[in-house]
Amino acid sequence: MLRSLPEAEAPPSTVAEVGEARRTAVVRADKAHVWHPYTAMKRYVESADPLVLERASGPYVYDLDGRRFLDANASWWVAVLGHAHPRLVEALRRQSEMMPHVALAGVTHEPVARLAEELVAVAPPGLTRVFFSDDGSTAVEAAMKMALHRCHLRGERRTRFVALEGAFHGETLGCASVGGVELFRRPFAGVVIDCLFAPSPASGEDDGAARAIEAMIELVRREAETIAAVVVEPLVQGASGMRMYPASYLRELDRVCRAHDVLWIADEVFTGYGRTGRMWACDHAAVTPDILCTAKGFSGGMLPMGATLVSERVFAPFAEADATFHYGHSFCGNPLGAAVAREVLAVFRDERILERTQAKAQRIAAAFESFRSLPGVVRARSLGMIGALDLSESSSYLGTIGWRVYEEALRRGAWLRPLGDTVYVTPPLTIGDDELERLLSIVEDSVRAAGR
């Protein structure tokens, strides 16, 4: 029940006072009631001085005082086309006046049908069916349920998954089951689905990838009869610190899975939509997974929406048995999200986003190569529109050096949230050349300043 809205405050007089009063009121309400994701709340409430953001445009976010910050990670990797791209805003406005939402059971509409068609046209060849859901986690959750359901239809008792150490696949219990970040997994360890973890090819050690593929081959051979699917983040393990591995691993994975009739799932929620320099990370290896998950950039960072694309190999058992996949969120195929996602693909085509990121990717690569010599930098790496450096040997998620860099970067005008001691940039693909230069020099200066 709505009890009552808080009292209005006494009206402030000057412009500066108006701004300060709003800021204070927002922070007070926030600290009293908002439970923040991935945040130690006691410490936050007692000592955080949060940015209060009001507006976002292109590569920038603006706070209530009108200060602007470069969004170094495209707001948790979603704003691939920058914030408030005019064409996406217009597509959203148009669709919201026409039909904001209808359920997708037994009916269809132009945005969702055409989106599926256009998505299949740009996807790795052989993916032909699209299942829509709400975000990256549900795209992976749907993939896992499809794999399990398919085994059930085929009369197979395959109920386990294989994932990589250090993997991150989202937040639901299903996704957490295939998550290989020990810290995130620990509270739920007793209840999650059975998952076998294979060594990460992105360990950073010499011949790490070669040894990891040997281990994966061995595992798939041994456990083929019990595995519903193998799931990987292709080329980059994002959440565990932008850890990268070679495309040859994907080719070998594809080969061994096919040889043993085991499905593999590419979780392209982070890597899709040009982040690695190609439309999909899988494109670097010229492989097509059995199932591909997309979200984040998929709806241009405007709306939560995800999609799970599958090959006929996955879909056929359902078609042959005329089986119902008993799964579907309320907002499955939401017309707003679908209209925006279509416009995202149109912008990628019309603005030649992939071609135009090549020079920027080279700039990021050169800059992070040079950052190796900065004080305190243990490792540095890059791929496409991703640059990352580690400031401690273990690059621990609980480390504090990354947060010192964060503070230094804020002072210099960039919002550079680290992954523990891993400092990274994943800017909007549309970031301008000058803005990219500024961001890279802020990274350099902030790392130097934090090391003093």
Ligand SMILES: *Cc1c(COP(=O)(O)O)cnc(C)c1O
């Ligand atoms: C972010 C992410 C997810 C989860 O997506 P949400 O939209 O946050 O639910 C899943 N997999 C990968 C690889 C991700 O980076």
